[in-house]
Protein backbone atom coordinates (compact mmCIF):
# COMPACT_ATOMS: atom_id res chain seq x y z
CA UNK A 529 0.00 0.00 0.00
CA UNK A 530 1.18 3.52 -0.80
CA UNK A 531 0.01 6.12 1.69
CA UNK A 532 0.53 9.72 0.69
CA UNK A 533 -0.26 12.03 3.57
CA UNK A 534 -0.55 15.80 3.26
CA UNK A 535 2.27 15.88 0.74
CA UNK A 536 3.46 19.16 -0.78
CA UNK A 537 6.24 20.31 -3.06
CA UNK A 538 7.01 24.01 -3.27
CA UNK A 539 9.18 25.55 -5.99
CA UNK A 540 9.99 29.26 -5.74
CA UNK A 541 7.21 29.88 -3.25
CA UNK A 542 4.62 28.08 -5.36
CA UNK A 543 3.08 24.76 -4.33
CA UNK A 544 3.14 22.55 -7.43
CA UNK A 545 1.87 19.65 -5.31
CA UNK A 546 -0.42 21.10 -2.68
CA UNK A 547 -1.34 19.07 0.43
CA UNK A 548 -2.16 15.86 -1.41
CA UNK A 549 -3.51 12.94 0.61
CA UNK A 550 -4.05 9.71 -1.29
CA UNK A 551 -3.97 5.99 -0.51
CA UNK A 552 -3.19 3.48 -3.25
CA UNK A 553 -4.27 -0.05 -2.43
CA UNK A 554 -1.86 -2.91 -3.13
CA UNK A 555 -2.24 -4.80 -6.40
CA UNK A 556 -4.24 -1.99 -8.02
CA UNK A 557 -3.62 0.51 -10.79
CA UNK A 558 -4.02 4.15 -9.80
CA UNK A 559 -3.98 6.57 -12.73
CA UNK A 560 -3.14 10.21 -12.08
CA UNK A 561 -4.74 12.53 -14.62
CA UNK A 562 -4.79 16.27 -15.01
CA UNK A 563 -3.87 19.04 -17.38
CA UNK A 564 -0.30 19.96 -18.17
CA UNK A 565 1.54 21.44 -15.20
CA UNK A 566 -0.95 20.16 -12.61
CA UNK A 567 1.80 18.41 -10.64
CA UNK A 568 1.32 14.79 -11.76
CA UNK A 569 4.96 14.05 -12.53
CA UNK A 570 6.17 15.81 -9.38
CA UNK A 571 3.80 13.72 -7.26
CA UNK A 572 4.94 10.51 -8.99
CA UNK A 573 8.60 11.35 -8.55
CA UNK A 574 8.20 11.91 -4.84
CA UNK A 575 7.21 8.23 -4.54
CA UNK A 576 10.69 7.09 -5.64
CA UNK A 577 12.52 10.09 -4.17
CA UNK A 578 13.53 11.63 -7.47
CA UNK A 579 11.89 14.70 -5.93
CA UNK A 580 12.12 15.48 -2.21
CA UNK A 581 8.85 16.64 -0.63
CA UNK A 582 8.73 20.05 1.03
CA UNK A 583 6.34 18.66 3.64
CA UNK A 584 4.15 15.65 4.33
CA UNK A 585 4.86 11.94 4.51
CA UNK A 586 4.85 9.02 2.14
CA UNK A 587 4.71 5.43 3.35
CA UNK A 588 5.11 2.26 1.34
CA UNK A 589 3.80 -0.87 3.04
CA UNK A 590 3.77 1.05 6.29
CA UNK A 591 7.38 2.24 6.06
CA UNK A 592 8.08 5.98 5.85
CA UNK A 593 10.28 6.40 2.75
CA UNK A 594 12.10 9.33 4.39
CA UNK A 595 14.14 6.68 6.22
CA UNK A 596 14.98 4.63 3.13
CA UNK A 597 18.03 5.61 1.04
CA UNK A 598 16.99 6.76 -2.45
CA UNK A 599 19.16 4.21 -4.27
CA UNK A 600 17.62 1.39 -2.28
CA UNK A 601 14.09 2.62 -2.88
CA UNK A 602 14.67 2.91 -6.63
CA UNK A 603 15.81 -0.67 -6.81
CA UNK A 604 12.56 -1.71 -5.21
CA UNK A 605 10.33 0.49 -7.35
CA UNK A 606 10.14 0.13 -11.13
CA UNK A 607 10.07 3.35 -13.16
CA UNK A 608 9.07 3.65 -16.80
CA UNK A 609 8.88 6.96 -18.64
CA UNK A 610 7.87 8.29 -22.03
CA UNK A 611 10.76 8.05 -24.44
CA UNK A 612 11.74 4.83 -22.60
CA UNK A 613 15.00 6.20 -21.13
CA UNK A 614 16.92 3.19 -22.44
CA UNK A 615 20.72 3.22 -22.32
CA UNK A 616 21.57 3.73 -26.01
CA UNK A 617 24.88 1.85 -25.99
CA UNK A 618 23.62 -1.16 -24.08
CA UNK A 619 21.81 -4.04 -25.72
CA UNK A 620 18.20 -4.88 -24.99
CA UNK A 621 19.32 -7.72 -22.71
CA UNK A 622 21.75 -5.47 -20.84
CA UNK A 623 19.12 -2.77 -20.47
CA UNK A 624 16.60 -5.17 -18.96
CA UNK A 625 19.29 -6.63 -16.67
CA UNK A 626 20.23 -3.24 -15.18
CA UNK A 627 18.61 -3.50 -11.75
CA UNK A 628 19.08 -7.27 -11.23
CA UNK A 629 22.81 -6.64 -11.86
CA UNK A 630 22.88 -3.85 -9.28
CA UNK A 631 21.23 -6.27 -6.89
CA UNK A 632 23.98 -8.84 -7.60
CA UNK A 633 21.68 -11.53 -8.91
CA UNK A 634 23.71 -14.44 -10.28
CA UNK A 635 24.17 -14.68 -14.04
CA UNK A 636 21.81 -17.59 -14.75
CA UNK A 637 19.03 -15.93 -12.74
CA UNK A 638 19.49 -12.67 -14.66
CA UNK A 639 19.55 -14.45 -18.01
CA UNK A 640 16.40 -16.38 -17.29
CA UNK A 641 14.59 -13.27 -16.01
CA UNK A 642 15.59 -11.33 -19.15
CA UNK A 643 14.29 -14.11 -21.39
CA UNK A 644 11.11 -14.47 -19.36
CA UNK A 645 10.33 -10.75 -19.63
CA UNK A 646 11.19 -10.58 -23.31
CA UNK A 647 8.84 -13.49 -23.99
CA UNK A 648 6.13 -11.81 -21.91
CA UNK A 649 6.46 -8.69 -24.03
CA UNK A 650 6.48 -10.70 -27.25
CA UNK A 651 10.09 -9.95 -28.11
CA UNK A 652 11.84 -13.12 -29.25
CA UNK A 653 15.00 -13.23 -27.08
CA UNK A 654 17.09 -14.84 -29.83
CA UNK A 655 16.18 -12.04 -32.23
CA UNK A 656 16.17 -9.02 -29.95
CA UNK A 657 18.42 -9.69 -26.94
CA UNK A 658 21.61 -8.40 -28.55
CA UNK A 659 20.13 -5.48 -30.48
CA UNK A 660 20.76 -1.89 -29.49
CA UNK A 661 17.74 0.34 -28.71
CA UNK A 662 18.05 2.26 -32.00
CA UNK A 663 17.56 -1.02 -33.84
CA UNK A 664 14.03 -1.33 -32.43
CA UNK A 665 10.74 0.36 -33.33
CA UNK A 666 9.26 2.89 -30.89
CA UNK A 667 6.72 0.33 -29.67
CA UNK A 668 9.43 -2.28 -29.11
CA UNK A 669 11.58 0.23 -27.22
CA UNK A 670 8.60 1.07 -25.06
CA UNK A 671 8.13 -2.62 -24.19
CA UNK A 672 11.82 -2.95 -23.30
CA UNK A 673 11.45 0.12 -21.06
CA UNK A 674 8.60 -1.49 -19.14
CA UNK A 675 10.38 -4.88 -19.07
CA UNK A 676 13.43 -3.17 -17.59
CA UNK A 677 11.27 -1.47 -14.95
CA UNK A 678 9.81 -4.85 -13.97
CA UNK A 679 13.07 -6.79 -14.07
CA UNK A 680 13.76 -7.01 -10.35
CA UNK A 681 10.15 -8.02 -9.61
CA UNK A 682 9.20 -4.75 -7.92
CA UNK A 683 5.96 -4.58 -5.95
CA UNK A 684 5.48 -1.03 -7.20
CA UNK A 685 5.76 0.27 -10.75
CA UNK A 686 5.66 4.01 -11.54
CA UNK A 687 4.86 4.97 -15.12
CA UNK A 688 5.00 8.50 -16.50
CA UNK A 689 3.08 8.89 -19.77
CA UNK A 690 4.50 5.54 -20.91
CA UNK A 691 2.34 5.36 -24.02
CA UNK A 692 2.33 9.04 -25.01
CA UNK A 693 4.47 8.51 -28.10
CA UNK A 694 2.74 5.39 -29.45
CA UNK A 695 0.23 5.25 -32.29
CA UNK A 696 -3.32 4.24 -31.27
CA UNK A 697 -3.07 0.58 -32.38
CA UNK A 698 0.26 -0.10 -30.66
CA UNK A 699 -0.92 1.89 -27.68
CA UNK A 700 -4.04 -0.27 -27.23
CA UNK A 701 -1.86 -3.37 -27.44
CA UNK A 702 0.62 -1.98 -24.88
CA UNK A 703 -2.24 -1.14 -22.52
CA UNK A 704 -3.61 -4.67 -22.81
CA UNK A 705 -0.13 -6.10 -22.14
CA UNK A 706 0.12 -3.95 -19.02
CA UNK A 707 -3.26 -5.15 -17.73
CA UNK A 708 -2.23 -8.79 -18.30
CA UNK A 709 1.10 -8.28 -16.56
CA UNK A 710 -0.49 -6.44 -13.65
CA UNK A 711 -2.94 -9.33 -13.16
CA UNK A 712 -0.14 -11.87 -13.39
CA UNK A 713 2.33 -10.25 -10.97
CA UNK A 714 -0.12 -8.26 -8.83
CA UNK A 715 2.13 -5.18 -9.17
CA UNK A 716 0.83 -1.95 -7.66
CA UNK A 717 1.01 0.56 -10.51
CA UNK A 718 0.85 4.35 -10.40
CA UNK A 719 0.53 5.74 -13.91
CA UNK A 720 0.49 9.36 -15.03
CA UNK A 721 -1.37 10.35 -18.17
CA UNK A 722 -3.32 13.28 -19.54
CA UNK A 723 -5.52 10.92 -21.56
CA UNK A 724 -8.84 10.30 -19.81
CA UNK A 725 -9.63 7.40 -22.15
CA UNK A 726 -6.44 5.66 -20.99
CA UNK A 727 -7.21 6.45 -17.35
CA UNK A 728 -10.67 4.89 -17.57
CA UNK A 729 -9.37 1.85 -19.42
CA UNK A 730 -6.48 1.12 -17.05
CA UNK A 731 -7.35 2.55 -13.66
CA UNK A 732 -8.95 0.79 -10.72
CA UNK A 733 -8.88 4.28 -9.30
CA UNK A 734 -8.38 7.64 -10.98
CA UNK A 735 -6.81 10.57 -9.15
CA UNK A 736 -7.62 13.91 -10.78
CA UNK A 737 -5.20 16.79 -10.19
CA UNK A 738 -5.47 20.48 -10.97
CA UNK A 739 -2.96 23.16 -9.98
CA UNK A 740 -1.24 20.88 -7.52
CA UNK A 741 -4.42 19.84 -5.73
CA UNK A 742 -6.06 16.44 -5.74
CA UNK A 743 -9.67 17.11 -6.72
CA UNK A 744 -11.05 13.58 -6.61
CA UNK A 745 -9.86 10.01 -6.27
CA UNK A 746 -12.42 7.34 -7.06
CA UNK A 747 -13.26 4.45 -9.37
CA UNK A 748 -13.79 5.28 -13.05
CA UNK A 749 -17.54 4.60 -12.74
CA UNK A 750 -17.82 6.93 -9.74
CA UNK A 751 -15.82 9.70 -11.42
CA UNK A 752 -17.93 9.50 -14.58
CA UNK A 753 -21.24 9.37 -12.68
CA UNK A 754 -20.41 11.83 -9.92
CA UNK A 755 -17.53 14.17 -10.80
CA UNK A 756 -16.54 16.12 -7.68
CA UNK A 757 -16.11 19.46 -9.45
CA UNK A 758 -16.99 21.08 -12.79
CA UNK A 759 -13.30 20.73 -13.72
CA UNK A 760 -13.43 16.95 -13.27
CA UNK A 761 -16.63 16.82 -15.36
CA UNK A 762 -14.94 18.85 -18.07
CA UNK A 763 -11.90 16.59 -18.05
CA UNK A 764 -14.11 13.54 -18.56
CA UNK A 765 -15.81 15.35 -21.43
CA UNK A 766 -19.56 15.73 -20.92
CA UNK A 767 -20.46 14.48 -24.39
CA UNK A 768 -18.35 11.36 -23.82
CA UNK A 769 -19.92 10.31 -20.52
CA UNK A 770 -22.40 7.68 -21.79
CA UNK A 771 -19.76 6.05 -23.97
CA UNK A 772 -17.17 6.05 -21.22
CA UNK A 773 -19.68 4.35 -18.90
CA UNK A 774 -20.38 1.69 -21.51
CA UNK A 775 -16.66 1.14 -22.05
CA UNK A 776 -16.35 -0.06 -18.42
CA UNK A 777 -18.53 -3.16 -18.89
CA UNK A 778 -18.36 -6.28 -21.01
CA UNK A 779 -21.11 -7.72 -23.19
CA UNK A 780 -20.77 -10.98 -21.18
CA UNK A 781 -22.36 -9.30 -18.15
CA UNK A 782 -25.45 -8.08 -20.01
CA UNK A 783 -26.57 -11.00 -22.14
CA UNK A 784 -30.33 -11.42 -22.53
CA UNK A 785 -32.25 -14.43 -23.78
CA UNK A 786 -33.75 -14.03 -27.24
CA UNK A 787 -33.09 -13.96 -30.95
CA UNK A 788 -31.06 -11.48 -32.98
CA UNK A 789 -29.96 -11.57 -36.59
CA UNK A 790 -26.74 -10.71 -38.36
CA UNK A 791 -23.07 -10.93 -37.39
CA UNK A 792 -22.49 -11.73 -33.68
CA UNK A 793 -20.53 -9.69 -31.16
CA UNK A 794 -18.00 -11.52 -28.94
CA UNK A 795 -19.00 -11.83 -25.26
CA UNK A 796 -15.70 -10.25 -24.20
CA UNK A 797 -16.32 -7.08 -26.26
CA UNK A 798 -16.99 -3.88 -24.34
CA UNK A 799 -20.53 -2.53 -24.26
CA UNK A 800 -19.21 0.53 -26.04
CA UNK A 801 -18.10 -1.57 -29.00
CA UNK A 802 -21.43 -3.40 -29.02
CA UNK A 803 -23.30 -0.09 -28.91
CA UNK A 804 -21.28 1.23 -31.84
CA UNK A 805 -22.08 -1.90 -33.84
CA UNK A 806 -25.80 -1.62 -33.01
CA UNK A 807 -25.87 1.97 -34.25
CA UNK A 808 -23.72 1.30 -37.29
CA UNK A 809 -25.66 -1.75 -38.47
CA UNK A 810 -29.06 -0.26 -37.59
CA UNK A 811 -30.07 -3.40 -35.70
CA UNK A 812 -32.13 -3.41 -32.46
CA UNK A 813 -30.13 -6.37 -31.09
CA UNK A 814 -26.93 -8.33 -31.72
CA UNK A 815 -26.37 -12.06 -31.20
CA UNK A 816 -23.62 -12.71 -28.62
CA UNK A 817 -21.00 -15.33 -29.33
CA UNK A 818 -18.90 -17.19 -26.76
CA UNK A 819 -16.58 -20.09 -27.66
CA UNK A 820 -18.13 -20.29 -31.12
CA UNK A 821 -21.71 -20.59 -29.76
CA UNK A 822 -24.52 -18.04 -29.79
CA UNK A 823 -25.41 -17.59 -26.12
CA UNK A 824 -28.05 -14.83 -26.29
CA UNK A 825 -28.23 -11.21 -27.37
CA UNK A 826 -27.59 -7.63 -26.33
CA UNK A 827 -30.18 -5.00 -27.18
CA UNK A 828 -30.03 -1.34 -28.07
CA UNK A 829 -32.74 -0.65 -25.49
CA UNK A 830 -30.73 -2.25 -22.66
CA UNK A 831 -27.50 -0.47 -23.62
CA UNK A 832 -29.29 2.86 -23.85
CA UNK A 833 -30.53 2.37 -20.27
CA UNK A 834 -27.02 1.43 -19.10
CA UNK A 835 -25.54 4.53 -20.75
CA UNK A 836 -27.84 6.87 -18.81
CA UNK A 837 -26.59 8.77 -15.77
CA UNK A 838 -26.63 6.44 -12.74
CA UNK A 839 -28.84 7.63 -9.89
Ligand SMILES: Nc1ncnc2c1ncn2[C@@H]1O[C@H](COP(=O)(O)OP(=O)(O)OP(=O)(O)O)[C@@H](O)[C@H]1O
Pocket residue numbers: 539544562563564565566567568569570571722
Ligand atom coordinates in the same frame (compact mmCIF):
# COMPACT_ATOMS: atom_id res chain seq x y z
N1 LIG B 1 12.56 21.35 -10.75
C1 LIG B 1 11.60 22.27 -10.86
N2 LIG B 1 11.82 23.55 -10.54
C2 LIG B 1 10.84 24.48 -10.63
N3 LIG B 1 9.59 24.20 -11.05
C3 LIG B 1 9.31 22.95 -11.39
C4 LIG B 1 10.28 21.91 -11.31
N4 LIG B 1 9.71 20.75 -11.72
C5 LIG B 1 8.43 21.04 -12.04
N5 LIG B 1 8.18 22.37 -11.84
C6 LIG B 1 6.90 23.04 -12.08
O1 LIG B 1 5.91 22.38 -11.36
C7 LIG B 1 4.68 22.36 -12.06
C8 LIG B 1 4.19 20.94 -12.15
O2 LIG B 1 5.03 20.20 -13.01
P1 LIG B 1 4.80 18.67 -13.31
O3 LIG B 1 5.83 18.22 -14.26
O4 LIG B 1 4.66 17.93 -12.04
O5 LIG B 1 3.37 18.72 -14.01
P2 LIG B 1 2.62 17.64 -14.87
O6 LIG B 1 1.20 17.64 -14.40
O7 LIG B 1 3.33 16.34 -14.81
O8 LIG B 1 2.71 18.27 -16.32
P3 LIG B 1 2.87 17.58 -17.77
O9 LIG B 1 1.59 16.84 -18.01
O10 LIG B 1 3.03 18.76 -18.67
O11 LIG B 1 4.07 16.70 -17.71
C9 LIG B 1 4.95 23.02 -13.41
O12 LIG B 1 4.48 24.34 -13.35
C10 LIG B 1 6.45 22.98 -13.52
O13 LIG B 1 6.92 24.07 -14.27
